[in-house]
Amino acid sequence: MINIINFLSNLAMPLIILIIVIYGVIEKKEVFDKFIEGAKDGIKIVINIFPTLIGLFLAVGTLRSSGVIDIVIKILDPLLKIVNFPTEIMPLALLRPISGSSSIAVATDIMKNFGVDSQIGIMAAVIMGATETTLYTIAVYSSSVKIKKTRFVLIASLTADIVGIVTSIIVCRFLS
Amino acid sequence: MLNLVWPIFIIISFSYAIFSGNLQNLNSSIFDSVESAVNLSITMLGTMCLWSGIINVATNTNIMKIMNKMLKPIIRFLFPEIRENKKAQNEISMNMVANILGLGNAATPLGLKAMETLQEENKNKKELSNSMIMLIVINTASIQIIPTTIIAIRSSLGAENPTSIIVPVWIATICAAIVGITVTKLLIKYSNKREKI
Numbered sequence: 001m002i003n004i005i006n007f008l009s010n011l012a013m014p015l016i017i018l019i020i021v022i023y024g025v026i027e028k029k030e031v032f033d034k035f036i037e038g039a040k041d042g043i044k045i046v047i048n049i050f051p052t053l054i055g056l057f058l059a060v061g062t063l064r065s066s067g068v069i070d071i072v073i074k075i076l077d078p079l080l081k082i083v084n085f086p087t088e089i090m091p092l093a094l095l096r097p098i099s100g101s102s103s104i105a106v107a108t109d110i111m112k113n114f115g116v117d118s119q120i121g122i123m124a125a126v127i128m129g130a131t132e133t134t135l136y137t138i139a140v141y142s143s144s145v146k147i148k149k150t151r152f153v154l155i156a157s158l159t160a161d162i163v164g165i166v167t168s169i170i171v172c173r174f175l176s
Numbered sequence: 177m178l179n180l181v182w183p184i185f186i187i188i189s190f191s192y193a194i195f196s197g198n199l200q201n202l203n204s205s206i207f208d209s210v211e212s213a214v215n216l217s218i219t220m221l222g223t224m225c226l227w228s229g230i231i232n233v234a235t236n237t238n239i240m241k242i243m244n245k246m247l248k249p250i251i252r253f254l255f256p257e258i259r260e261n262k263k264a265q266n267e268i269s270m271n272m273v274a275n276i277l278g279l280g281n282a283a284t285p286l287g288l289k290a291m292e293t294l295q296e297e298n299k300n301k302k303e304l305s306n307s308m309i310m311l312i313v314i315n316t317a318s319i320q321i322i323p324t325t326i327i328a329i330r331s332s333l334g335a336e337n338p339t340s341i342i343v344p345v346w347i348a349t350i351c352a353a354i355v356g357i358t359v360t361k362l363l364i365k366y367s368n369k370r371e372k373i
């Protein structure tokens with residue numbers, strides 16, 4: 001089972017790249033020109049996010065080194081022990097729905113601190129991949145049509161988030 | 177949001193470090209964090225450019241059209257109230273395709289366009305309609321075929337196998353999406369019933 005999961009994970013990216021390139025060739029597109037054109041956008045994405053990352057890595061790094069994160073973890077620990085939730089992940093779970101770039105900073109911080117291939121490090125990565133900045137998305141989408149009455153959208157999407165986080169933790173525990 | 181969160185973080189951690197006499201740690205971590213942001217961005221650059229390039233090849237072929245077609249039945253199931261509205265269906269499906277391919281920058285404008293189209297036929301303009309709620313829930317579920325950013329971070333931190341998280345991410349996202357959609361459908365049913373009474 002674990003072998004199959006690893007195999008599929010490794011297969012996914014090469015297979016998709018292969019399919020896309022073959023498709024481009026069949027449809028007689030200038031595949032390499034299009035690739036270069038798109039790769040330039042990649043630079044823009046990274047440059048745009050860079051200043052944000054500096055600011056947030058600073059905030060999260062100093063929260064960790066000053067000992068504030070440890071205090072928060074100590075306070076939450078007894079509560080989270082009851083439901084068997086890994087406390088180290090909690091800062092990420094709390095920030096993830098609010099801000100994308102600060103959760104990148106927190107996740108990177110966790111992966112660095114506990115090891116990128118440790119169970120906690122993998123959990124942080126899977127949670128990042130499986131969830132979205134829910135509150136931010138709701139705010140952007142509702143305000144775009146100037147609606148303040150959002151009915152049950154918050155309950156529905158936060159339930160999905162919690163399920164995403166819990167499933168990530170369960171899957172990672174199963175895998176290691 | 178960050179205008180609120182960021183200063184709080186800085187104030188709490190800096191003042192706590194100063195009062196607890198942790199100054200040396202604080203100083204070294206200031207420069208450490210800035211440096212790791214630089215390192216991450218540089219290593220991320222490779223993965224991001226590679227993926228953006230590949231996706232740009234895809235958007236120039238008929239792959240998007242094929243995906244749109246494949247999504248049609250799913251959209252009909254998720255948005256029963258807009259069966260007649262082809263324009264809204266199209267925008268929603270393009271938004272979903274962009275999300276699946278990880279084109280966050282393209283997905284949001286498409287989604288917002290779909291919101292506008294849905295608002296046109298919304299009966300109560302001050303409240304989100306059922307279809308709008310479903311669209312938002314799907315967008316918060318982040319169904320993505322390759323979680324590029326997190327793979328880039330893992331490879332920049334020297335993970336043995338950066339892509340090994342792909343299937344676990346799929347499992348977790350799909351569970352989250354199924355629950356999110358089910359909860360939304362149930363709440364729509366419940367609120368429809370209440371309106372009839």
